Amino acid sequence: MKNFLLAIVCILCFAFSVSDSSGLKILIFNRLHEYTSEKYPEKIYIKTDKPYYTAGEDIWFNAFLVNGVTHKKSEKSKIIYVELINENGEVISERKLFVESFSADGDFKLPLTLKDGTYLLRAYTNYMRNQPRDYFFKKEIPVFALNSEIPDSDSIENSEIETNSELPDIGFYPEGGYLIDGMTNKVAVKIKDAEISSKPIVGIIEDFEGNKVTDFKTLEFGLGLFYLKPEPGKEYRAVITNGEENILYPLPIPLSEGYVLNTSTTDKEVIINLRTNKKEGLKNMLIVGQQRGLAAFDYIQDQQTNTMLVKVPTSDLIEGVLDIVVFNESEKPVAERMVYIKKKEKIAVKVKKTNGFNTSIRDRVNMIIDIRDDSGKLVSGTFSLSITDAELIKPNNNAENIKTYLLMNSDLRGKIKSPNYFFTAGDTIKKNQQLDLIMMTHGWRRFKWQEFIQNSARQDYKPEKGIYISGNTINAKSPFQNKFSETKLTFRKKGFYQETDNTNDIGHFSYGPFVFHDTINVFLQAGSSLKSEKPNFADTNIKLATVPQRPGIIPDEINNTFNQKLSIADEEKYRKKSRNNVFRDFQFDGEREVLDEVLVETKVITKEEVEEIRRNKRARIFAPSYRVVVSDMEQTGSSTFMDLIINVPGIRTGRYTKDPKDADAIFSIENVEVNLRGMKPTIYLDDIEVDLKTARSIHSGDIDFIDIRNTGHSAAAYGLKAQGIIAIYTKQGANRRSNVTDKKPGSINYKLEGFYTAREFYAPDYSLVDRNRSREDKRTTLFWKPNLITQGFQNPTISFYTSDDKGRFQIEIEGVSNSGIPVYATAFLEVE
Incomplete structure (x- = not known):
């Protein structure tokens, strides 16, 4: 009997031990399945036409967006944010792109004033913000300044010795x-x-x-x-x-x-x-x-x-x-x-010139791009193609490409x-x-x-399918709580567009997603009985959803020094040619010259000084007579605009009178006024003139700061407003300052910017112009085709003209097949 019980215990122990490991395996596999099927990440890769640039040139790029697991087309996001960041971590230019399928193309015009350095090209979707910023795409872009001197070999050698x-x-x-x-x-x-x-x-x-x-x-x-x-x-x-x-x-x-x-x-x-x-x-x-x-x-x-x-x-x-x-x-x-698991190449790319064997300057080139799998079938996919001067843009066979990334x-x-x-x-x-x-x-x-086993991954940031118009409706009177309301949206988009909807129980509304590439005028209304002949807007305010803050920039994302990869001779050659191209584009003549670089010294400023500079940029040119900064004040949750200005010197609020119903009352709150040094000031809300009723409806928690401008010099920036100015600047207006054109109880009118439309890459067509014209053609990027779509039944073709330069030109092709295979290939074109 004892032996039997011992055997049973052993069997149970064995069963539980196996069950534990099996249960863990099932849990892990369930988590992995959820990750790959529902919560899969997204990846972005950006191909640029060149690896480095000179100030004044154009960065042409194409951003590929894929499912991070299969590398096929992502079914989540449709919007890509691309930023160009300097070495100080400042975004100097940005693009919001709409992705139709696999990719979206864009460009940056580099300012003429950029200094030497390594700039960062960063790209992400809103959905990618659920994971650390390490997952954002980042590419270092070296930029040469127009007026910078080329370092001599001795200084580089000494620098290397010091580094070593x-x-x-x-x-x-x-x-x-x-x-x-x-x-x-x-x-x-x-x-x-x-x-x-x-x-x-x-x-x-x-x-x-x-x-x-x-x-x-x-x-x-x-x-x-x-x-x-x-x-x-x-x-x-x-x-x-x-x-x-x-x-x-x-x-x-x-x-x-x-x-x-x-x-x-x-x-x-x-x-x-x-x-x-x-x-x-x-x-x-x-x-x-x-x-x-x-x-x-x-x-x-x-x-x-x-x-x-x-x-x-x-x-x-x-x-x-x-x-x-x-x-x-x-x-x-x-x-x-x-x-790392290596596999045999599944896709081969061949570039075939179809109009003659030899190629000369300003000559037409026709090419077929042949992309096939290992069984010989044509491949469907999306690719980008650039052709650059290989004498200036030295090919780097070891550099990162879409496949290695x-x-x-x-x-x-x-x-x-x-x-x-x-x-x-x-x-x-x-x-x-x-x-x-x-x-x-x-x-x-x-x-x-x-963490992965114990908790399902949180996803606070949702994939974006387009542009949304959203916000909340709020009671126009204290305590300014969110309220249910009817809403109506009106704008012109391929004609007149209008849509109505009710908010949810807590006053939230959202329209969209919309896709448009220009700037449109948006008119929003909220209130009751909007469909009747006598709608009521008086007791409702609209608060637009704030624009999400840009993700922070990790300091070590950008190298502070540009580690030169070119020889001194090659660098000098590239700088000289690209600089001449920039000058030629602006038609500089012999009587003009580029000024030498000017050294400007400054000092480190405090956080408070930075905030004051920000406020001054929002405000008018002249300093105010008095400024109320809300963050510096201790305000209760129910405070209003009137509470913020009541103690400002020269301001008097309220019309003093006797209340017949209460002998002890010294004024009636139904007749509140604002006087500035005995006169009625003009009130502005985010640079839009409003009445006192509108100003009183603004909750203090929504206000950034208030500028009081007495008559005279301080109010001169407001033209003929001779009785003084009270300018209210909201936190929301900091994000939409230049867009809001009108705001009043029950309605708001503002301009909404659409997606960026990439400029067309310029390349001369010598079949339409005189080939012997005097203007030189010294393009460093000979040809750029950001979206080369293959359908699997016919090879794509390209056509372009060569420049005035002879020599070798590199053809670089990057992209993704519809089945999720990244492709990278290079070829060369000889111009005699």
Whole structure:
């Protein structure tokens, strides 16, 4: 009987242990399914016509928006925000683009006054704001100033010497996550921000007593590798000499117990070797593999063992980063490893010139772009094509492109420099080894596994399908609470458009989504009986939804110095030609010259001073007689505009009179007035003239500041308003200051800006003009086609004219097939 009961207990224990691991697996897979099917992320990639520019030139770009899991067309967002940011973290230009299918094209005209530096091109959707800003697309854009001098080779050499004399920032990354006592650990070495051609560093590994254990050497990208078997109770460090002294770097402290995860990859399989020195061994351990959120494989160890080997066929995997995670029986991740899965190219691109073999200057070029899959079928997709002067725009075969970004960079922590190096031909074994070290030194950042398993991802920011007109209706009298109301929207959009709707119970209304590319006049009304002949607007105000603040800019997103990639001769050649093109566009003649750069010194200003400058920009040109800043005052929740100005010198509120119904009353609130030095001032609300009734309806919480302008010099900016001015500036008006044209109880009229329409890339057509005209044609971008659509049944064609330059021109094609395969290809055109 005892043996029978013992057997039952053992069976139940085994069942519960298996159930625990199986339950965790089911939970993880359910979370992954929810992530990939409902809450999948979005990715953006931007192709520009060139990698660098001169002030005064145009940046032509195309923004691709895809499902972050499948890389197919995203079914969520339709709006992309693209920003050009300077080295101070200031947005100097921005575009709001509407995406019809895969992409939307745009452009930036670089101001003539831009200084030398590395600018940042940033792009995101509103939906992408649910995740950290690391997920936004970012591309560094070097810009040369018009008047800057080209640094000489000596200054660059001295700068490199000074940089190399600094202590290198080195990280040490045990495979799987931790060093474990008594077990052989594979450790990757990485120098932070190292380039592909970084000088090697040689070092040794020793214990804290100075006993040498092994040595290491970094190669390309500052990557290296060594093996270490820690002894119990000992700690270790790396020792590097700079010629004068030894520099010590402590290694991660080994754990007495834990897990060691080793992986290796062949063309046919991924081999996973998991080991432990724990007494309980690996029983009930769960290994899960996922790619971009797609479950790839799982394995539960049901045997009592300290070593387990798992082989995963690469035929079951897709190209890209494979995340391998080990969970213990307590459902905690204890080891993790990234592996890159390479696949054979599925799409080939060929460029064929169809009108003759030779090409001369100002000659017509006709081309077919042949894009086929590995079975020879034509591919459907969206692509961008640029043709640039290869003598000036030096081709960089190792640079990031749409393939390396979507398949690798966007799924790893940190930025991988020169990522296409790992996908170019030659030295395959060496490049695969270096790529594996990249995977060891860049951790997965999309999932924090404990949070991912326990909580469903929050999505506070919704995908945008178009432009919405929304806000709230508010009671016009104190305490200014939200209220139910009828609303009516009117504007001209392909004719006269009108729509009516009721708010919800708390006064919220929303119209849209709308798609338009110009600026339209919007007229909103709210009140009761709007459909009758006598609508009532008197007791209702409209408060438009505030424009969401732009996402903050992380300081280290932008390099503060431009690391020159060109030789001095190449840089000088590019600057000279691009500068001449800018001057020629503005038709500079011999009597004009560009002034030298002027150095302007300034001082650091306080936050309070910044706020005052902001207010002054909103206000009129002359300083006010008195300014009320609401944030500086302690106001109750029911305070009004009248409460804010009652103590301002020279202002008197209320008409003093006797109340016949109450002998003790000294005035009647039904006859409130505002007098400024004995006269009735004109009242402005966000630069729109309003009556006192409208001003009194504004809640203090909606007001930013109020300027009081007495008669005379202070009010001169308001023309003939001789009795003084009270100018109210709302927080809402700070976002829509230039758009609001009229506001009164029950209605608001404002201008609403639509989506940006990209300018057309200019290229001369020499079939229509004299080929021998005197004006030079020195285009650095010969041709730009942002949206090259292929339908799968016919090759697309392009046609353009060459310039006055002979030599080699690079054709660069980037895009995505409708099936979600990123494509990158280059070709060359010779002009004789």
